[in-house]
Amino acid sequence: MRNVYPFLLTFLVLLSACGDGGSDPLVIYSGRSESLVDPIIEQYKDSTGSDVEVRFGDTAQLAVALSEEGEQTTADIFWAQDAGALGAVHRDGMLATLPDSLLRLVPTHFRNDEGTWVATSGRARTLAYSPLRTDTADLPRSIFDLTDPSYNGRIGWAPTNGSFQAHVTALRSIVGEDSTRAWLEAMKNNGTKSYRNNTAIVQAIADGEIDLGLPNHYYLYRFKSEDPDFPVEQTFFAEGDAGNLINVAGAGILSNTDQQEEAVRLLQFLLSRDAQQYFSRETYEYPVIDGVAVDVQLPALNRLEDVAPTVDLDSLDDLEATLELLRDVELL
């Protein structure tokens, strides 16, 4: 009987050693929440049988952590909520150039010039408002109209939010630095309230703290799905106005990954019809490839592209200067 134990122990040790034989899992650092992306990742794992592990967290904190980890990072893919974070990681030289086969899948304005990241879904900047306290006739036609005294103390924005900062970067490239600075200061003087994130803006409108806000488009749909009578509506500014901007969530591959092919396969999956349909239907975002139907609640993408100004998304990397501007006007 005594002889069984050493044998059993050796058996167990061997078993555990065999346990994770095979390739390492593909590691994604995702700034997108688990609730939103888990289903699509599971779908990928089921259909390809590959092993994928995800670290979920705050996009900005993950970007900073990636910089800290440097070459020793365990991440293979970085999936960010906004282009700014991708730009920051790209600037640290950590993203690999993506193969043409991948880059070709999206229009040029949905990836950066160096080809180190691609968009996975689109989000539009909108004007959210309270239908109870604002007449549609009184809504501003342009984002620059918001500095009018009639809106004093009634507007909310989120200067710390990545999408807002991307929007300011876009404004800088459309109307120039000085006009953007003037607009920011005028908005501040008009009593515009700063919120922590887009959710907070939409909630504040519902709660009567403000009447107008500048969030991303999909938050309202989430509130409406829980309460169809949610007292907030949204609209775009006039066609071509700088207030309409399409920003993107996107992903890039880390340059020191040892699983380049696997990573490319995953990104290709995210840009496939199935995945893009998922983003459109389940997370209320805009697909970035052609030929995918947009959820009936959303204005059509081509209409959106009509109303949005043409902005090179790569210039959205120019975050540093935007942050300096925001600090200068004491919004940050």
Added chain:
Amino acid sequence: MAPPFRPKWYFIVPVFVVTAGVLVPIVYLFIRAFQAEASLLADLLLRTRNLHLLVNTFLLAAGVLAVGTAIAFPMAWLTTRTDLKGARFLTLLGVLPLAIPGYVMAYVLLATTGSYGTLAHLFDIDIPRLSGYSGSLLALSLSTFPYLFLNLRTSLHDLDPSLEETARSLGYSTGAVLYRVVLPQLRPAFYSGAMLVGLHVLGDFGVVSLMRFETFSYALYLQYSASYDRIYAAWLALMLLGLTGTILLLEARLLWGLLLHRAGTGVSRKVQFVRLGSWRIVAYPLIGIVTLASVFVPVLTVFYWTTTGFIWSDIGAALLGSVSASAPAAILAGTLAVPLAYMSVRAPSAFTRAAERLAYFGYATPPLAFALALIFFSLQAVPWAYQTMGLLIFAYAIHFLAEAIGPVRSALYLAPPTLEEAARTLGSSPLHAFFTATFPLLERGLLVSVAFVFLSAMKELPITFLLSPIGFETLALNVWGLTSEALFGAAAPFALAIMLFSSLFVGLLLLQEKTPAGR
């Protein structure tokens, strides 16, 4: 005369571990800080805005401390010194706010007020939304008063009533006894609790960002999260630590030479309870209002969220994750706290006090900086430890150690060293003497220490984001992720799970409290 203090391995090892754990982030911050460009640095640090933010922070901390004490002291006194029924249960209720993450409390306060809030929906009461200083003050006071409550309560339990009886026999009135005998003995407990509350307010950005009140930690958060900037963030973090150091020096001066234990012979007498009589009518509602605001409203609001969009998710894995990291961290923190507190109370010297104070630096270090520092350090020195449970538990324990030290330290102030000396003269080794004579007196304090760290670890976010093994889930990560995507219905089960299991754990701990004879 106490025997000369000889540093043994059971003191040296914890001190070494804690010192290493706390210094690593500080060294990291200095390294990052000196990568700054001088001109940009001046621009960033010497802004009048920073001064404005600092003033805001002080005002908030002072307010939270005042309100917290106003809540905590009466509750502590009522549950230990009067014949109030259900004291144990009320104690549990007084601890439960710690199970609720601060930003959840803020979300709840926001969700309750305003024209779309629960008050408006259910009772047609339309009050303006809470925000700014008042909103932050309320949210933070309700979240942190338990630190003061438990520290004060532990001390009140352990006070030697004979001092008070002597004072009465000398003719002092009840008020004078309270003011001149009881309160001074509560000083160590009050200071530990106040330190925790102060540092908590200093470091919080979840609540203040939701309530739109700009404090210094908000500036720090902006640097990291909005600017992807580790360098200037490091400078702000160091400024925060400098502030902490000043506060610690102040506290040290206030506690220097404090002697609170029995010096003479004899045994501690039984406490005589104050009969409340008709004051009961005031006492119960007072406690009722506090627990209503700090526990019931948050819990019921979160329940209300579940009715608006309930989605069952895999809570099991997240719960296992949370507990498997928080419980060991809490025990580790308690284990490290005892030798540190012992050294600083029994053998006070610059060195021992510094070692104990170091823990507070760990607590004051912004958790994101803490996590980044450990990433930096472990990748350089011990890459095999990177992203392992061991490192995560270590990080939790070191970061929250300050919470564990307070209750143990307060208990030690009130425990007579003569018992240990007596055991030594009877032939016990120092360690054995400690465990038989003093340790039983520390149990209550230690239970509170472990509870504090467990509750804090269950709610923790940045360290968990960055240091946990990949694929590791916790309840807190889920709550945070879902609430920031406005999916409150989905977040609710996770938030409720945090509250429920934290309460169970703490309830279990409090049940271990041995009621002394006569209660």
